[in-house]
Amino acid sequence: MFLHIDANNGLAVYDQIVRQIKFSVADGVLAVGELVPSVRELARELTINPNTVARAYRQLQDDEVLESMRGTGLIVSIGARKICLAARKRLIRARLQEVLLEAHHGGLDAEQIQTLFQTELKSLKKKR
Amino acid sequence: MFLHIDANNGLAVYDQIVRQIKFSVADGVLAVGELVPSVRELARELTINPNTVARAYRQLQDDEVLESMRGTGLIVSIGARKICLAARKRLIRARLQEVLLEAHHGGLDAEQIQTLFQTELKSLKKKR
């Protein structure tokens, strides 16, 4: 499956699902019109409660990323790609700002942050 | 005051206090032996409940950053500087890793992340 849930990273589980589904649509992993995993199936795969998945899907419908095919499942809606590309940029940018602000408030100057960032980016590359 | 609380950034309020006190000690804003603001005073300044501040201070005592002077207040403990310097590095590094991982998982490659990072770092500099 294309989702990774981290129970203790601060974000609510349903929110992690919402974000990652959006990222998958933005990235093209989930195509417009495609069926997403059913509530029960995704819950089984992630070993979480179906209600939590339903909660995430409800949010994604509110955001017009998914739409319901009654009795069949949920599909990626027509306008989803555009919405998700914008959302991805906005979400990542917000996270980055948070971290930078915290680092700066913690007494690190731009150079130190820069150095730390490069180190982490390199170790991220190595993993792939 | 030297603390900024953001109610909706995912982190618990007490945890934000813990982190920022540690950062202040690491940065030297709070010196070893110095009294930290009292539970009631800090609560008043941040307009939060005194119990929430007490919760944070309890955590900081467990982490051996603060120690109690009964009836007088809490002071920054002798070994606090070293502990906080290490903690700051560890905490910021962890946050950075989270964001980078999320960005990468969201389909952005190293270059795109790099660009986004530089933009945000510049806008951070401008604010100071």
Next chain:
DNA sequence: CCTACTGTACTAGAACGATGGTACGGTAGA
């Protein structure tokens, strides 16, 4: 000694996230 502060401890409740379970109507396929 008295007063005003300190930390600390306790109870109670609200809000939220997550779990577990049950139930119902719609749809697809054998």
Next chain:
DNA sequence: TCTACCGTACCATCGTTCTAGTACAGTAGG
């Protein structure tokens, strides 16, 4: 038609965080 799946809507329960209020022992200063 029957069966198995689908989303959806409930319900009760639990843990965490935060708020609110009260109480008590220790300490400093007038």
